[in-house]
Amino acid sequence: GAVVSQHPSWVICKSGTSVKIECRSLDFQATTMFWYRQFPKQSLMLMATSNEGSKATYEQGVEKDKFLINHASLTLSTLTVTSAHPEDSSFYICSARSPTGGGENSPLHFGNGTRLTVT
Amino acid sequence: QQQVKQSPQSLIVQKGGISIINCAYENTAFDYFPWYQQFPGKGPALLIAIRPDVSEKKEGRFTISFNKSAKQFSLHIMDSQPGDSASYFCAASPGTSYDKVIFGPGTSLSVIP
Numbered sequence: 001g002a003v004v005s006q007h008p009s010w011v012i013c014k015s016g017t018s019v020k021i022e023c024r025s026l027d028f029q030a031t032t033m034f035w036y037r038q039f040p041k042q043s044l045m046l047m048a049t050s051n052e053g054s055k056a057t058y059e060q061g062v063e064k065d066k067f068l069i070n071h072a073s074l075t076l077s078t079l080t081v082t083s084a085h086p087e088d089s090s091f092y093i094c095s096a097r098s099p100t101g102g103g104e105n106s107p108l109h110f111g112n113g114t115r116l117t118v119t
Numbered sequence: 120q121q122q123v124k125q126s127p128q129s130l131i132v133q134k135g136g137i138s139i140i141n142c143a144y145e146n147t148a149f150d151y152f153p154w155y156q157q158f159p160g161k162g163p164a165l166l167i168a169i170r171p172d173v174s175e176k177k178e179g180r181f182t183i184s185f186n187k188s189a190k191q192f193s194l195h196i197m198d199s200q201p202g203d204s205a206s207y208f209c210a211a212s213p214g215t216s217y218d219k220v221i222f223g224p225g226t227s228l229s230v231i232p
Contacts, residue, residue: 004162032218043208043222044163093162097218108153108220110162 003027004096006111013084013118021079021114023050023094029074030096035067038091038113050077050094084118091115122146123211125223132230138196140226142209145190150214154183154194155222157206166207167194199230 005024013019023033031052036044048069049057056069066088068080077096081088093113124143132138142152151170155163169176169183169192176183182195196203209223 006162034218034220041225041227043224046219046221049218095162095220107165108218110155110164112162113160115160 003098004094004109004111006092006094006114008114009112010115011117013116015085015118016083018080018082019084019116021081021092021094021116023077023079023096023111025075025096025098025109028096028098030077030098031074033071033077033094033096034108035069035077035079036093036095038093040091044093050079052077081116084116086118089116089118122221123209123223125209125226127226128224129227130229132196132199132228134199134201134230134232136199136230138194138199138203138228138230140194140207140209140228141191142193142223143189143191144211146211146213147190148213148215149211149221151212151217152183152185152192153210153212153220154181155208155210157208157225163208196228199228201230201232204228204230 003026007022033050035047037047038044046059047062050069050071052071058064071077091113095110097108153168154166156166157163167178167181169185171187180197185192207226210220212220
């Protein structure tokens with residue numbers, strides 16, 4: 001079964017509102033989680049690295065004030081899209097690495113994504 | 120600039136045939152090369168991965184071939200099945216940060232009966 005859970009799986013919101021997406025590691029603790037964005041028929045682009053107990057690290061070109069990340073606990077990271085606009089409509093996916101082994105030997109698990117549509 | 124290139128963009132293969140997807144990279148710091156499979160509306164799932172000190176890795180019907188000098192690697196799906204129809208992404212990570220997964224642009228595979 002899935003080891004990383006995202007909620008909601010889809011959301012529709014009006015332009016100007018904020019939307020929160022949750023990412024949970026179900027059976028392991030994740031000090032680091034990752035948020036990706038994927039446009040239709042395109043690849044995943046890493047947006048930011050969420051760190052438990054410290055600030056998120058954002059990739060170049062990603063607005064940190066637009067995409068607020070909070071790693072509230074060792075099993076939960078949230079992404080809030082603030083003042084959403086239609087161009088923010090996308091598929092948002094989180095991932096986390098289960099701790100066994102370390103490095104590339106620990107599998108990187110992805111959530112099933114959240115489809116955001118801003119009208 | 121695309122750090123990981125992938126081709127073809129889309130691929131149609133008959134059931135039982137071989138599906139071949141090619142990738143290339145430039146950054147010599149990349150040290151880990153996973154392949155992900157993604158079905159519509161789902162997150163990607165790790166299919167198979169390889170390190171550059173190995174030229175080939177096989178898991179069931181899936182084989183990765185790696186050419187370090189050419190900085191190219193490919194995925195072969197033998198005996199392709201309709202259930203293999205999905206998007207496939209090659210990816211790369213630097214040895215200093217395996218968590219930083221850089222995805223290729225993806226290949227949409229359709230296996231027709």
